Amino acid sequence: MGAPLLKLVGKRIGLSIGLLFAVSVLIFVGTQILPGDVAQSILGQAATPEAVANLRAQLGLNDPAYVRYFHWLFGLLTGNLGTALSNGLPIGPAIAERLKNTLFLAFWAAAVSIPLSIILGLIAVRHKNGFIDKLISASTLAAISLPDFFIGYLLIYFVAVKLGWFTSVSTVYDGMPFLSRMVAIALPALTLTLVVLAQMMRMTRAAILNVMQSAYVETAELKGLSRSEIIWRHAFPNAVAPIINVVMLNLAYLVVGVVVIEVIFVYPGMGQYLVDHVAKRDVPVVQDCGLIFAAVYIGLNMLADIFSILSNPRLRHPK
């Protein structure tokens, strides 16, 4: 572990923090330039101009934009996510509950899909251009070619309605026993797995096949190692960086891209929460959700880069 490595990692972390601030500005500006007036939409078309003006003053909407931005930012940094306009409740606890559900679903989808895709990728390389390789490629491609909502409905129709193994509505609540919680998320987790599997599997396959062209793979072959040993010991460690990158992108999708899946399965996660409040024009909630999604995305990409840096022996063990 050398100083240049720490410097690289430090740089990458600093960059992510800067990026996050830039995104917060974008989100804030974006929600400000939306047409219409929040006070108006809360009170409805029938409200008197006085009532609207009062509410505007009460919500602080008359302050200049930058004052409101820093107010919001300061609140976020001190853990105060503000108050939802639609029901007057603090946003923090509501989001915490939803985020927990989303992360729970994402975690189990990831726990299944990441090892599965990497193992499938390794098997595909082992049987390159053979029947097994083509079967794996074709079936994962078929899965990714279908839109995620369509896979969701297919699973609901066959597994929930026809076979009756799982319920079509993934309701979870506080204090639900672990096992029934797992049963509840089985279908959305399966849907997510099918959606993210192909990309990770194909990247694993491509990255390893790329490394298989190297001279050191030939060296390993000329030592009499078997193909599986070569793939696992000599090719895989050198293919980690691109695989990590695509794994992290898919992890990010599992957290921030699941809006449609949550709506289909009526799962009380972040996505549904966001969609509900967009419909209600609840700007503070939308801003907070947007920023959390951005933070997850940026954070995971940062981790991907850091792991890639760490996986490079030249940087880990400088001359």
Add this chain to the structure above:
Amino acid sequence: MARAAKNAPDRTSDTLLDIRNLRIEATVYPPGEDPKNVVIVDDVSVKLERGKVLGLIGESGAGKSTIGLSSMGYGRGGVRITGGEVILNGRDILKGGPSGFRKLRGREVCYVAQSAAAAFNPAHRLMRQVIEASLKHGVSSRAEAEKRAIALFKEVSLPDPEHIGNRYPHQVSGGQLQRVMTAMALCSKPDLIVFDEPTTALDVTTQIDVLAAIKKAIRDTGVAALYITHDLAVVAQVADDIMVLRHGKKVEKGDTHQIIKEPRQAYTNALVSVHSIPHEEQKPAAPLLSVKNVTAAYGGGTVKVLKNVSVEVAAGQTLAVVGESGSGKSTLARAITGLLPPMEGSVEFDGRTLPKRLADRTKNDLRELQMIYQMADVAMNPRQTVGTIIGRPIEFYFGKRGRERDRMVAELLDKIEMGTGFGDRYPAELSGGQKQRVCIARALAAKPKLIICDEVTSALDPLVANGILKLLLNLQKEENVAYVFITHDLATVKSIADSIAVMYQGSVVRYGPKSKVLAPPFDAYTDLLLSSVPEMELGWLEKAMASRRMEAAGN
């Protein structure tokens, strides 16, 4: 039981390897044509006794690596063994199938590649890779294998043999890696090692160390070896017998003395007498290019690679810049062309001072100073025909188009001794030497006063390189063009230079007319450089190692 015995190695016979009537074919896919079958090795028989070293020599495409690898049942890039037998330790290994190959690879036969830097896995420590084959084949326990590896590191005179195994490949220099690879091949106590151009990619000063280490290791362990190279002088130092190959066929086989002293075939004779171009040194004249006190650095001045360099070259003459890799020769070219603007000093050309930065130079500055590169393939656009490639500078600098341009292209093709028929060909359809000729024609098309030649013959076979050098000398007489000739090959320098600059660690350590630079007394580095060039003499290696005054930088 009987079958198992049939496939088991039998070490009682004196003959270790007996390749009989080997035929190897491959399918090639030429651009724009149907795939076709080519014969890479045609009816070659090789016999090797235990503990002996056979040199396989020939130019690229002679099939020497393919024959070497056939002893391990391995074919690169889809080549197929279609005929003959490969009898190793008393049984035909071609009958053993994939699992039979896996059992003998790394156990009975080991391989040392040309580029050890690429042949080691960057993700693992050296020790793990060195002992891998021993563990895989159950030759010894981990502790024993590590002990043997350390002993072998000592044997090939690696520095710090106890701990070098803990390093990663990128932490070790190229010459050292080549020796680690030799130790790796020896670690599982094989009967045969295939050395595939193990010193070709190294500097001449490092090559001699590695060669000495390989020779000592072979002698001390008693292993047999196939030593593959295109350099007769190198193979003469290590081999007992030599087989000369050409186009996949045997030309001649004999003991080393007979091959280098009394070759029976014309082709062998050509190989032995290569690189002797008579070249009369020209008298010093007024300089066309003078590089004055140039200092250049990478990384914003942090890494100085050129230190106060001053050289001159006169019109129609050749300045050779020699030195090992990292000595700053190519950087000097980059400083002259403005690709790397010098921090200090100036470059004067034809009576004017050139702007330091390439972007500030006029079109005429660019035209008069052309460059030819080592890798002709990557210096040409693969999607342009030869005619387009050569015609481009004619259009760009002289505004000639249509028939006029075609006429000039034809003239240039004629100058480089290639017919007009080549105008419609693509680079992929040319041989290595032809590609380099096209690059020369492209440089000449600009009617330059100076051409910088950066290792232009290093990637070519000796005979082909010889042709290129002769061409360059003829063109110099016809066009009165000056050359700055960057090379690490001293034989080339003797053939074409009028003056020589020897570079070492960014500085010019010796500079003057050829006759003075190559005459004693020498400084330590020039002496090392000159004495490291392999000579086609038996016992040269031992003599050279004994009389050295300075360690090579790669050590």
